[in-house]
Amino acid sequence: MDGRNIVVVGGAGGLGAATAKLAASRGAAGVAVIDVDAEGVGAIVEELNELGCQAAGVVGSAVMAEPAHNLFGEAADRLGQVHAMVNCAGLYPRKPILEITDDEWTASFDVNVRCTHNMMAAAVEHMRDHKDGRIVNISSVDAFKPHPRNAHYAAMKAAVTSLTKSFALEFAPDQILINSVAPGGIATDKAKAAGWVPELAAATPLGRAAEPDDIAEMVIFLASSRNRYTTGENVIVGGGYVMH
Numbered sequence: 091m092d093g094r095n096i097v098v099v100g101g102a103g104g105l106g107a108a109t110a111k112l113a114a115s116r117g118a119a120g121v122a123v124i125d126v127d128a129e130g131v132g133a134i135v136e137e138l139n140e141l142g143c144q145a146a147g148v149v150g151s152a153v154m155a156e157p158a159h160n161l162f163g164e165a166a167d168r169l170g171q172v173h174a175m176v177n178c179a180g181l182y183p184r185k186p187i188l189e190i191t192d193d194e195w196t197a198s199f200d201v202n203v204r205c206t207h208n209m210m211a212a213a214v215e216h217m218r219d220h221k222d223g224r225i226v227n228i229s230s231v232d233a234f235k236p237h238p239r240n241a242h243y244a245a246m247k248a249a250v251t252s253l254t255k256s257f258a259l260e261f262a263p264d265q266i267l268i269n270s271v272a273p274g275g276i277a278t279d280k281a282k283a284a285g286w287v288p289e290l291a292a293a294t295p296l297g298r299a300a301e302p303d304d305i306a307e308m309v310i311f312l313a314s315s316r317n318r319y320t321t322g323e324n325v326i327v328g329g330g331y332v333m334h
């Protein structure tokens with residue numbers, strides 16, 4: 091990430107915060123975090139400053155197109171050329187398959203799909219002027235293996251992998267490389283608090299849930315200038331979860 095500027099959407103906590111910090115420790119010049127969580131944004135900006143990069147926090151929701159474009163514009167105003175963007179914003183409340191309400195479908199679509207689309211649209215408009223860009227969207231192993239207690243989320247993450255490929259094909263001539271990463275269960279603070287970690291570990295052939303950095307390593311590779319020829323792909327980082 092040497093000298094590159096990166097925007098992390100949903101970077102106030104969990105995988106997004108780990109990705110932002112890994113980018114900074116791998117030499118990113120600037121890291122902007124966009125998130126609805128104002129307190130979390132303040133905290134991660136402090137940590138990023140301590141890691142020595144130029145940190146920018148931008149607070150707001152990327153659900154609607156115009157605000158999303160404004161959020162990206164503010165990040166770009168503060169960083170200069172944006173070389174990479176990672177879309178980490180996500181929503182994954184579990185619900186039995188026959189009990190998912192209209193509002194829950196809408197919320198899942200808004201955060202998991204619409205945010206991803208809006209932020210990609212804003213980013214490619216900026217990146218194609220520079221004929222250089224990397225975008226990484228976060229999908230999930232649930233897009234590739236049924237999860238009846240998370241069916242709406244699984245369907246939305248399948249949509250993210252599809253959307254990734256459509257954008258990748260459209261903007262390949264502009265030298266914008268766009269991929270998704272599908273993590274297995276991650277031992278984030280939220281997962282620990284919900285008591286999910288033992289269940290995630292038991293379902294994983296490697297015998298443990300992922301640490302956020304296990305996933306962030308792949309995300310940062312795909313977002314970096316070292317990724318020169320991979321686009322339109324989905325990379326599963328799941329500890330073997332989809333093998334059985």
Ligand SMILES: NC(=O)c1ccc[n+]([C@@H]2O[C@H](COP(=O)([O-])OP(=O)(O)OC[C@H]3O[C@@H](n4cnc5c(N)ncnc54)[C@H](O)[C@@H]3O)[C@@H](O)[C@H]2O)c1
Binds near residue numbers: 101130179273274277
């Ligand atoms: N945690 C896991 O086990 C796991 C597994 C597979 C995939 N994922 C995916 O990885 C990503 C990160 O997950 P996490 O566990 O770190 O989640 P998280 O809830 O800790 O982080 C998501 C962030 O997105 C932000 N956000 C929510 N709505 C937003 C909006 N409208 N606009 C901007 N920001 C918004 C939240 O404030 C939060 O900081 C998500 O896309 C999730 O679906 C997580």
